[in-house]
Structure formats: structure tokens, C-alpha cells
Amino acid sequence: MALQTEADLVYVLDDDMIPGKKMLQILSHVAGTEKYKNSVLGSIGRILPFRQKDFTFPSYRKFGSKEAGLYLPDPAYDITIDKIVQVDFLSSSWFLSAELVKSLFIETPFTFMTGEDLHLSYQLQKYRNAGSFVLPVDPNDKETWGDSEHRLAYVSETTVIFKDIVQVRDDQWWRALTTGYVTQWAAMYPQKIDALFYAHSVDEVKALTPLLEKFRSTVGKKAYIVVSGDGFCSCEDAAAALNWPKQVCKERRFKIFDLQIGAISGTSNSEVPVLQVVYSSMKGLIKIHNPSVVITLADADSNVKKALKMASETNANGTALVLLPRPSVSKVLWMPDLRSTALPYWNRMRISINIITQTRAESLTRLLKSLSDAYYVGDEVPISFNMDSKVDEATIKLVDSFEWPHGPKTLRRRIIQGGLIRAVTESWYPTSDDDYGLLLEDDIEVSPYYYLWIKYALLAYHYDPQISLPELSSISLYTPRLVEVVKERPKWNPTEFFKRIHPNTPYLHQLPCSWGAVFFPKLWREFYVYMNMRFTEDAKANPVQIPKSRTNGWQASWKKFLIDMMYLRGYVSLYPNFPNQSSFSTNHMEPGAHISAKDNVVGHDKTDFEVPLLMEDFRPLLPNAKLPPASKLPSLNLFNQPVSLKGL
Secondary structure, eight states: OOGOOOOSSSEEEOOTOOOOOOOEEEEHHHSSSTTTEEEEEEEEEEOOOOOOTTTTTTTTOOOOOOOEEEOOOOOOTTTSSSSSEEESOOSSSEEEHHHHHHHGGGOOOOOSSSSSHHHHHHHHHHHOOOEEEEEOOOOOOOOOOOTOOOOOHTTTTTTSSSSSHHHHHHHHHHHHTTTTTHHHHHHHSSOOOOOEEESSSHHHHHHHHHHHHHHHTTTTTTEEEOOOOOOTTTHHHHHHHTOOOOGGGGGSSEEEEOOTTTHHTTTTOOSHHHHHHHHHHHHHHHHHHSSSSSEETTTTTTHHHHHHHOHHHHHHHHEEEEOOOHHHHTTTTTTTSTTTGGGTTTTEEEEEEEEEESSSHHHHHHHHHHHHTTTOOOOOEEEEEEOOOOHHHHHHHHHHHHHOOOOOEEEESSSSSOOOHHHHHOOOOSSTEEEEEEEEEETTETTTTHHHHHHHHHHIIIIOOTTTTTTTEEEEEEOSSTTTTTTOOOOOOOOTTTTTTOTOOOOSSSOSSSSSEEEOOHHHHHHHHHHHOOEEEEEEGOOOOOOOOOGGGGGSSSSHHHHHHHHHOOOOOOOOOOOGGGGGGEEOOOEEEEESOOOOOOOGGGGGGGGOOOOOOOOGGGGGSSSGGGGGEEETTTTTOOTTTTTT
């Protein structure tokens, strides 16, 4: 009947309510204000249960429990209100615009036995951002009362006392809370969790299980999983896939949330209901739980991903949507070891691959294969090829035909030969403070885990707001075996050197790496300015001479200038340190501008430079299977001597 009215506003009353003569006037006035025009108003309301100390929620009719919620106003317990109060749902009377009545029919109710009052408030908030409010009354003027006879509904809520009805209503409000209804408890006590997983099918639950369980088993971390519901993935099916007892679907405790998508989509084949219910429910759940990240699979349904993206963007506190390719899920088990404050930056960084190549097509083929075999966790990773004018035909054909599925491919070729210094330094320039450049010459080869090392280190040491490490200017993929700036070039073994701290601790070094490293945007801009001031065709004419450093005589090295700048300004690079110098990149020492060059009198033993690549997950090798705190990282000066960052 309410849907058929031509009026602007509708007043719905239970048959035991006799409102005072002034009540309609009061309701109409409030509903006409800007603040409350998108609301449902009434005179009696309910605040749903609060969470107990054991992290469960009691029945809303649990006798004597202060967490069981509140019925107001309730003169029987001297509970009165003197201002407009927001509640979780209204009882016995509802005043709202005729347009809002339609919200009652968006989703099929959990039951038709009872609970239309909660269903209305839940649907209004979920799909119309509308609230439910109880208006104050004048205790001395019955004409302002919602029920001038002050009968059953006002005194002790005796309309709902039967056990089976109480159970149904308990199930109903719990289902609402776990599908995104922001109750007054949720608004008063905003939660903070690390990760909220979303799975649309049982298969997706199974794929996400390793990471979910790692989050849940990590001390101090909280993670829940959301499933789509009947027809796609029921709570019971998800619990079975996770080897959780089915009881988790019955107990009122946050762990697994069932969206019951079938309640809205029904038999419809349209994509709109799925997108609508996933977005609306996840928006509420994200608002309640404030996850640092929402995690789902990269191959999830496109409408689901669209809904999750929109829902994540509604959180003003910052929630990152992480779309993981299935093969990457088991490779990012270090995610729970990051601080909650670092996780929202998951998508902030943009790491580009910049390859310098000319006439080594076979070497380039090896590099490209290793890059293609790496894990990129769903990130967009642009790749560029930087070729000097003397590039050969084989290299050009290889670069033209190379397909890169992870991002855009850019080709640059010089008209006039520039040499290695220009080729490297001009291969990349940052477009923002979140743009990082990986520089690779074509005789380098990388580990499948190289990108994971970069991303993990950036999140742990650069993006974490609680970490201050301004000296960090780059991340190396390679672990050196020599002290290259000393004349004698003595051998160097960091595993042995740091064994008292931990044989596999990463470390900070005042030496940049040219055999696979990611450079930070701030440093690279500084480097451009520095090069402009210091570059001379004759290396010996350079005014910067580092005492006792071999670099002073380097003739054709861009790295010499970067070493000078890092030495003068106390900057450091982060280096990996694993058994036998196993690294995320290796140098195959093939003839080029330095190796086997006519004017290079230094001999090079390949075994001093070529290191094993890490072909298995590196996380178990780290101290306590995770990156150590920034304050625990040892630091070395240019000559591999222990010096504090302040000392540098």
C-alpha cells in the first residue's frame, strides 16, 4: 500500500500504536530538514548488542547483560531521551519518504516471520546511506508521544518474547552486521584489522588459504574472510575448504562473513545485482573493520573486482585493494610481517624496468627470459629498451618481437652514439616520488624472486610511516664478492662478516650497485644535478677525489659519479645477503664498455662476479624468516668497514 501512495511522505504504524495529535506535525517538520530528509523516523528504537569481553556478541534479549543492547525510550527502566538519537532499527512506527519505502524490497528478507523493522533500517543504510532516528518527546505532553496510550510496545517490548522468534531475530541482526550493517556499536568502536579477504567461489577460498592462514597465525595480526554466499560459495563450504569447524558459521564472532548474494540476485542473469550487493556489503564491512588491505584473486569476476575497488576507495582511512595472481599467493607470505601502517601503500609504488642494450642479442634473450619468469604480484611494471646508435639488427628484431604482459613497452634508440655513461643515466627519469627505476644491462640475469625482494624492502623500509631511513637511496639485487673500490680488490663474504648478527641479515652499504638495482626518485633527481655539476670528459680533472679509492681513475663509469655523491652525502644502498652470495641478479661478465675493453688494464675473474641466483623463496633464509627492523640493519662505509649511518 505504501508503494502506491502519491504522497511524498508515509507514516506506517503497528496496530498497538496510538500517536499523539502533535506527533505527525513533529515528524513532518524533522523530515523536511536537510539533515533528516534521507532518514526513517520514529518514536521507539533499538540499539543492537555490543561485543562482549570474549569477542562474541550476545543475544539481543539476553537478560541482565549490559552488552545485549538497548531499547529506547523505555520508561520501565527510566531510559529517556531529550534529543534526536540514531538507532539500529525502529519499532512500531516508521515515518519516511515514499521513495525510501522501495528499499524494503531490494533484497529478499532473511525471513518473512518477523524482523521487517530491522530489514528496513538495514536496507536503507546499505543502499541509500539513510539512517534510523528516534525523536524525543515531552514527558509532560502526551500529544507529542508516539504512543499516547503508553501500551505494550513502550513498556517492555513484550511483542518479542518467544524463544524461536528471538533466535530468528538474533540470526537476522547478526547476518546484517556481518554483511556490512554499520550498527551503533560499530560506529562507536571502529575496528582495525590488517586484511579482509574476499572469495567468490570455493576454489578461490582454497587459493587464498595459505596467505589467510599466515595472517591469522602471525602474532598481532587480524584477518577475516568474506564469501559470496549460496549459489556461489556458502559459509559452510568455505569453512570446509579452510578446515574450520562448521560452527564458525553459527557463532556470533567475527571470522567469516557470508554476503548471501543470492538474496538480491535471485534468478537474474544480470551483472548489476552482484556488483551492487558486493559493493554495498563490502563498503559497510570496510567501514566497520578498517582493513589495511582487501585481498582477492586477480582472475576474480570482473564485476566483483569493480565492486571491491569502489568499496575500498570509500574508506577515508586508506584501504588498498590487492589483486593477486594465483601463483603469487604463496610467494607473498611476508605480507603479514609488514606493519599495518605499511600495507595500505601496496599499490603506491611504480617500478619500471629499464634495459640498456646494444649488440648482445643472446645475452638480452637470457635476461628477458629471466624477467618473464619472475613473480610480479599483479603489479603493472613498464619496461623500456634503451639502445645506442650502433645497435645491431638481431637486437632490434628481438626487442621488437618481445611481448611483455605486465605493462607498457617502450623503445628508445639514439641517433648519435652516446656511450655507456649517457646510455645508463638517460635510460630512466622519475615521473613522481613513487616512481622507481630498475636499471639492467643486458648481460645481467635475474632471479624469479627479484621483484618480491624489491617490493618487500620498499614497503618495510621506505613506505612504512613508522620508519625513518632517509639515507636509503637504492635497493640492490646483487651481493658483491669483492671490495671493488680498494686497489687490491680483496674478496668479501658478507655471510661470514655478519655471522655474529645473523649470517643472512641484509645490510646497508655506501656503495651503489650497477649489476641490478632499483634507484629511488629523490636520489636520481639529485644525481642528475650532481652529474651536471661534476661531469668532465677527463676523469682526472674531476674535483671530487675520494681518498684511497680506485674509483678516482675510472674513465667511462656513470657509477663513479654516483659513488662520489653517495660518499659526500652519506647515502646507502640495501644489499641482500644469502649463503654463497646467492642473489636476485648476477653479472655474466661479458665483453662490453668495461669488461675486456682495450684501455682496461684490470683483469676480471668471472668467479669473483658471477653469483648463484635465488631460485627458491628467500623468506625462510631471513633472520626470523622476515626482514629485520630498520634499526637492526648493519651499515658499512664505501670500503666495507662498519660505520653507523650517523657516522657516514
